[in-house]
Amino acid sequence: MENDLEHDIRKLAYHIWQTAGREFGQTALDFWEMAERMVIELTADSARRASTATASAFENAATWPSALRALYLYRVRELARCMWSASTERRDRSMDYWLAAEKHLRLLAEQTAHNAGVRLGREEDLTKTFETFSPADYLEQIRKTAYQLWETAESQHQSALDFWLAAENRIAESLTRKRTD
Structure with missing residues (x-):
């Protein structure tokens, strides 16, 4: 893991250094220290967010029967796997995909519960x-939305x-908006 962090810091x-105009007023060590601080802060923040997200997801799911919890976790794993498979950036990203999948399924569960008139019941x-949730179809919906956003963007660069x-935010907002209507 240290080699991965060192590689990330070096990169x-x-x-x-490149964006600073390759000025020689600062030493390589200055750039290294800046990068090291940024990577350490991002790693610590990621760990905090992962811990918080996992705790909050399981607070709500803890009241569900074991079969429903198992189905929920199966779908989260399936969606995270689809996200990971579709990505070109797989290295050290599994937790990111898991958290994103949990966020999307939690929103879907909250929307379903709201439609039923009971908070996560x-x-x-x-x-x-x-049971009817299809990760592939869900990602396809995000892909189509992202493509539409790209087509209508002023700057496609x-x-x-x-x-x-x-596109993910737009779909998440639509789930949230349906809940507040």
Whole structure:
């Protein structure tokens, strides 16, 4: 793991040096220290977010019957696997895909529960939602939305990731909006 962190720090330090105009007023050690601080802070923040997200997801799911919990976790794993498979950036990203999958399925569960009129209750409705959920179709919906955003964008030179994240946010907002209607 240290080699991975060192590689990430080296890559970031080089990028910072390049964007600084490759000025020699600062030493290589200055760029290294900046990159090291950034990587350490991002790693610590990621660990905190992962811990918080996992705890909050299981607080709600803890009241579900074991069969429903198992189905939920199966769908989270399946969606995370689809996200990982579709990605070009797989190295050290499994937790990111898992957290993203959990976020999307938690929103779906909350929407289903809201439609049922009970906060994360009505096991039959949740079971039906998880049984019919297709990770491939869900990702295809995000892909189509990202493509539509790209087509209508004024500047199509943005990163594909930006369009993908905007599409994910749009779909998450639509689930949240349905819940508040």
